[in-house]
Amino acid sequence: MIDKDVPQIGRWSEWRERIDAAQDADRDALLHERAQWTRRATITMIDKAKAGHIGGDFSVTDILTVLFNHVLRIDPGNPDWAERDRFILSKGHCAAALYSTLAWCGFFSPDELETFMAPLSALNGHPNRRKVPGVETNTGPLGHGLPVGVGAAIAARLANGPERVFVVLGDGEMQEGSNWEALMSAAHYQLDNLFITIDRNRLQQGARTEDTNGLDPLPEKLAAFGWEVREVDGHDYGALIEAYQPSTSGKPVAVVANTIKGKGVSFIEDRVEWHHKVPTAEQVELALKELS
Amino acid sequence: MSVDTPNPGNYDNRTAFAEELIALAENDERIVAVCNDSVGSSNLTGFRERFPERLINVGIAEQNMVGVGAGLADRGLIPFVCAAGPFLTGRALEQVKADVAYSGHNVILCGMSPGMAYGELGPTHHSVEDFSWLRALPGLDIVVPADREQTRRAVRDAVADPRPTYIRVGRHKVPDVTQESTPWERGRMQVLREGNDLTLIGTGTLVSRALQAADMLAADGVSVRVLNASWIAPFDEDAVVRAATETGGIVVAEEANVAGGLGAAVASVVAQLPASRARVRLLGLRDFAPTGSTDFLLEHFGLTAQGYVDAAREVLGHA
Numbered sequence: 001m002i003d004k005d006v007p008q009i010g011r012w013s014e015w016r017e018r019i020d021a022a023q024d025a026d027r028d029a030l031l032h033e034r035a036q037w038t039r040r041a042t043i044t045m046i047d048k049a050k051a052g053h054i055g056g057d058f059s060v061t062d063i064l065t066v067l068f069n070h071v072l073r074i075d076p077g078n079p080d081w082a083e084r085d086r087f088i089l090s091k092g093h094c095a096a097a098l099y100s101t102l103a104w105c106g107f108f109s110p111d112e113l114e115t116f117m118a119p120l121s122a123l124n125g126h127p128n129r130r131k132v133p134g135v136e137t138n139t140g141p142l143g144h145g146l147p148v149g150v151g152a153a154i155a156a157r158l159a160n161g162p163e164r165v166f167v168v169l170g171d172g173e174m175q176e177g178s179n180w181e182a183l184m185s186a187a188h189y190q191l192d193n194l195f196i197t198i199d200r201n202r203l204q205q206g207a208r209t210e211d212t213n214g215l216d217p218l219p220e221k222l223a224a225f226g227w228e229v230r231e232v233d234g235h236d237y238g239a240l241i242e243a244y245q246p247s248t249s250g251k252p253v254a255v256v257a258n259t260i261k262g263k264g265v266s267f268i269e270d271r272v273e274w275h276h277k278v279p280t281a282e283q284v285e286l287a288l289k290e291l292s
Numbered sequence: 293m294s295v296d297t298p299n300p301g302n303y304d305n306r307t308a309f310a311e312e313l314i315a316l317a318e319n320d321e322r323i324v325a326v327c328n329d330s331v332g333s334s335n336l337t338g339f340r341e342r343f344p345e346r347l348i349n350v351g352i353a354e355q356n357m358v359g360v361g362a363g364l365a366d367r368g369l370i371p372f373v374c375a376a377g378p379f380l381t382g383r384a385l386e387q388v389k390a391d392v393a394y395s396g397h398n399v400i401l402c403g404m405s406p407g408m409a410y411g412e413l414g415p416t417h418h419s420v421e422d423f424s425w426l427r428a429l430p431g432l433d434i435v436v437p438a439d440r441e442q443t444r445r446a447v448r449d450a451v452a453d454p455r456p457t458y459i460r461v462g463r464h465k466v467p468d469v470t471q472e473s474t475p476w477e478r479g480r481m482q483v484l485r486e487g488n489d490l491t492l493i494g495t496g497t498l499v500s501r502a503l504q505a506a507d508m509l510a511a512d513g514v515s516v517r518v519l520n521a522s523w524i525a526p527f528d529e530d531a532v533v534r535a536a537t538e539t540g541g542i543v544v545a546e547e548a549n550v551a552g553g554l555g556a557a558v559a560s561v562v563a564q565l566p567a568s569r570a571r572v573r574l575l576g577l578r579d580f581a582p583t584g585s586t587d588f589l590l591e592h593f594g595l596t597a598q599g600y601v602d603a604a605r606e607v608l609g610h611a
Contacts, residue, residue, distance in 0.1 A: 144387065152364070153363070185350045
């Protein structure tokens with residue numbers, strides 16, 4: 001198990017205080033700076049490992065940035081804190097974005113990011129809770145994170161705990177039946193402490209979601225399943241922050257975050273082939289320039 | 293019913309399971325039960341009456357059920373996830389792998405009415421693949437209590453030292469084969485009878501039949517060792533090595549598929565010994581079951597005292 005990086009926790013904590021205190025454009029500028037750092041770290045990891053899922057990493061980065069730098073009640077120095085908010089990345093193939101986010105928070109040293117997918121590294125291609133602090137459950141196969149989130153939300157309620165549970169899913173992942181089982185359970189148990197975010201980038205590995213197994217109208221389906229639905233631009237920090245306000249209906253909350261796969265790099269954005277394509281050295285250079 | 297079919301016994305292990313679970317839950321708020329609309333068949337009616345908040349029925353949704361168990365364990369609760377064995381292990385196998393075994397969440401998976409307990413309902417409802425499927429998952433204990441005493445112990449162990457575990461909770465009635473004084477140690481087979489000529493290994497419903505077979509063989513002057521495999525994982529390789537080196541042969545029987553089951557585990561240990569005179573015979577299923585009651589099917593597949601005796605004579609004849 002890799003371990004906390006105390007000086008890094010200090011840096012994160014300082015930034016978080018600034019972000020928490022800032023408003024509107026100032027706050028957004030700070031969050032944008034963090035998100036771009038995460039994207040640069042992510043593409044550097046993928047460049048070194050010559051593997052990864054860059055498109056989904058970049059579409060989910062702003063969501064992770066808002067959660068870990070403003071929303072989640074976490075203590076990177078004490079990842080087992082019983083009353084921490086639970087965060088589950090159900091789209092586990094976007095581990096690089098998660099690892100760079102966790103490293104920024106100081107759950108472990110950012111230096112570890114260089115080992116991404118290297119032999120015996122803690123940073124496997126998909127996250128492992130027994131190797132990486134800050135990971136709640138091992139994901140990778142799709143349709144696993146939400147049921148675990150439902151259990152965590154029920155557990156929080158049984159314990160009268162203050163924590164909330166946040167699960168981030170890919171949109172293609174909503175084709176898995178297990179997610180719809182879990183959506184029903186969460187509504188049945190009125191788990192208003194459970195928040196899902198669907199990274200609605202409209203692309204899956206092989207093609208567009210709507211050309212593969214259509215999900216539309218997704219917000220209406222979620223509402224029909226008994227969820228409070230909030231549809232937002234998944235790259236609009238203010239809208240995301242608003243979407244993570246407590247449930248107003250006593251129902252679990254589904255944030256449908258409309259995103260652009262590959263967000264931030266012009267030649268990667270919204271292109272199906274960049275699901276897990278590895279950039280050339282020249283493309284990495286170009287991308288880092290666009291992200292700086 | 294032929295003369296050699298043992299007394300089917302008096303006890304449905306689900307009763308002991310439910311009694312022990314409720315008794316422990318009285319003093320331990322961490323204990324919760326999760327099920328898939330199987331409150332009745334998982335014998336959780338009493339638990340629900342006593343602890344309505346702690347009985348989570350997710351409906352007919354086994355993948356979600358196992359994931360929910362993992363989420364509950366993440367908060368330090370001890371979830372007993374109960375469903376008929378075939379649906380728990382088959383329908384939710386990837387959840388058992390990723391959310392429980394690989395994640396290391398301390399979920400207690402309770403495969404109710406395993407083996408061919410559902411008799412005439414047929415192979416869709418039989419849980420005879422569970423050993424093969426679950427043995428392939430590192431880090432998951434597979435516990436098979438042979439009687440009511442062992443069922444209670446398995447439940448107590450799960451609470452005292454929670455770890456990712458699958459417990460096969462039998463429905464087909466069985467007699468007592470152990471006592472409170474019988475040793476019970478994680479990953480260890482119990483020697484229920486000592487002997488030097490031959491070893492019979494059984495698990496679950498087969499244990500009482502192995503003991504009866506030992507009596508029948510003793511009448512012919514054969515000294516038979518009887519081992520109860522209460523754990524399929526961790527697997528007691530030492531007991532198998534001793535059986536292979538100290539006795540002339542091993543007969544293994546299980547209410548499960550031969551492919552990948554307990555017998556396969558035994559055979560793989562014996563095959564890797566540098567030198568062994570032990571011959572091995574494996575009894576179990578090699579096909580989907582035809583229509584019939586549990587007793588009929590056990591007889592059909594030779595999972596009886598007579599089945600043990602026939603295999604034993606074959607082994608000894610070649611020894």
